[in-house]
Amino acid sequence: MIYLLQHLTVVLSLxxxxxVGPVPIDLGVHDGNLAPCxxxxxxxxxxxxxxxxxxDTPQSALESLIPVLEAMGGVDVVERAEGYLHATATSxxxxxxxxxxxxxxxxxxxxxxxxxxxxxxSDLGVNSKRLEILRQTLFVAPQV
Numbered sequence: 001m002i003y004l005l006q007h008l009t010v011v012l013s014l015x016x017x018x019x020v021g022p023v024p025i026d027l028g029v030h031d032g033n034l035a036p037c038x039x040x041x042x043x044x045x046x047x048x049x050x051x052x053x054x055x056d057t058p059q060s061a062l063e064s065l066i067p068v069l070e071a072m073g074g075v076d077v078v079e080r081a082e083g084y085l086h087a088t089a090t091s092x093x094x095x096x097x098x099x100x101x102x103x104x105x106x107x108x109x110x111x112x113x114x115x116x117x118x119x120x121x122s123d124l125g126v127n128s129k130r131l132e133i134l135r136q137t138l139f140v141a142p143q144v
Contacts, residue, residue: 003063020097021118027099029084034103034114042117044127046108048135058104059083059110061138066101068137072130076102089115089130098127102134111138 021056026035036042050056062085067077080085083104090097096119103112113134115127 020095024099024116024118027086027101029103032105032107034101034112037114037116042120042123042127043115044114044131045114046131046135047105047112048138049110058106058109058111062102062104065134065137068134069100070135091126096129098123100130 024035028034037045038098048061050058050061055076060083062083066077066080066085069077069085069095072089074088074090074092075087077085077087085100085102087100089095089100096117098115098117100115105112113131115130117123117127
């Protein structure tokens, strides 16, 4: 019973205070790449090849995802520059913040994507699910 009360107190405290955590120091493009994931337990990273034959470019792919991100609940675009986007995604229940980055690697014809949690040892798959939604938006043809 005491354990349950302690656990409940921690959960309620997190919900009330919306613990954000520090901004990761490895954000941004370094030597033409987004940072690798420190651990897959709370980070997801992907490189999506963009088909030049369709007229798509990594930059146009990045731009096509901006409305998708803006429509996602709790997502705020923090930085938008030529070929790069940084957004934060805040969970509705506890206010945990994840950092999402997209980089249009035009030299290699890919769109790099990275989503990482600021706090915790596990994200329960949230970051990989977020990247999968973005990947499907880019590559899965709409049903007619």
